[in-house]
Amino acid sequence: MASMTLQTDQPAQATSSSFPGRGAWWSVCTLLAFGLMEAALFEALKIAPTEKTMGIYQRIFYVHVPSFIAGFTAFAINFLASVAYLWRRTLKADALAVAAAEVGVAFTAIGLITGPIWAKPIWGIWWTWDARLTLTLVLWVMYVSYLMLRQLTPANEQQPRLAAVLAVFFFLDVPIDYMAIRWWPTQHPQPVFFGGPKSGVAEPIAVAFLISAIAFLALAALLFWQRYRLECDRQKLAAVRRELALRQA
């Protein structure tokens, strides 16, 4: 309503779209993601049967693996967006990359925290330096240093390029880490899915896992989209500020 009284050369509808995710569509998505999280929690704690050998501790699997699926998906998006930036040099690609990296770091952190919580009662130790655990920790450290690079580079047109070339280099670790439990003998359990004839789980466990995986991906997508919109707005603001500074000079 305020836009009616303001005398600007910008069209009035620009103000409503510059607040990210305040529409009805956004509310529906948010509710859906939270509903899925609730359903996943209910499935994981109530519906799914207690596993035979690991007992109650196995239930953390419904958080541990989905968070890594979401995290690795985010890193893959970060990689693709970085390649796209190097190719086309569009700021949108850079916004996608930074949003994906932050979401990836957050979800990988969840996986790295839930892993030791499971390991303590099952293995008797919190942590061991096998190939999978080491590579995953390294992966997390890498993307933290990617975010640090973004913070320590001056905010000009150099920043997206430097971040993008770094991201392409760092993504090397993701496929190696995924294959680690298939290539090397590790203390980390062998693959539960896509791991040959001996892998796979009973149906109720698979259902609970699938719902958890979808819920975590939905939550990650929600956060990712919000962060992406925020980054786009930040870029617009930076452009306006630059122009203002040029006009004043």
Added chain:
Amino acid sequence: MSAPLSTASRAAAAERPAPKFWRVLARVVYRDLKLELRSREALQAMVFYALLIIVIFSFAFDAGQELTSHVGGALLWVAFLFAGLVALDRVFLRELPEASLLGFQISPASRTALLAGKFASSFLLMTAVELLLLPLFAIFFNPPPEARWGAIVLVLLAGTWALAASGTYFSALSLHTRYRTLLLPLLLLPLAIPAIVSMVQATQHLLDGRGMVGYWLRLLIGFDILYTTLGLVLADAVMQTE
């Protein structure tokens, strides 16, 4: 020296084809090593720094045959890694005061060749320092007599290659950032961890004269190829004019 170029010679310079990749690379290496041998700045700092680390380690641990056959490889590589970081931090630093990097970037010469040349010169510099320090390490740490020194030198070359290949790339990347000296190890070390594990393990197995050296050496060479390829592919993007 500031004689203005005639229009004719300027046109001739514009028409001249871009210099060949290997020629640029060789010139960069030649120039870098010549400058380094003149000033010996990095060389002195690296040797002295690594020597201090080796000395401090020998006090921190009770250096003897048993220790060396357990953690000798790790001690050796920590010293080399720190010395290498000194070299890698300085790779592009020399170009800043006279803006020679900018000059290179606007010339028709391949930017990939520049990065490859910088890699080659830092590889040679790091290797020279390491070969100088290896006998000192052998004196201070009393390695077991079954240590295979010839093969250790081979691992040293492969390991230095991995550090120099990824390090030169990250040195170029962090050149224009704030806290450059701090950021270089923060970016390089996480990426290099798998390679560092391989070089430490291979050296360790060679020091106590047993174990699966071949496996770790193959893994290390795999990382060499990976880092070199990716570095060359992305060289142009990382070396662009700002």
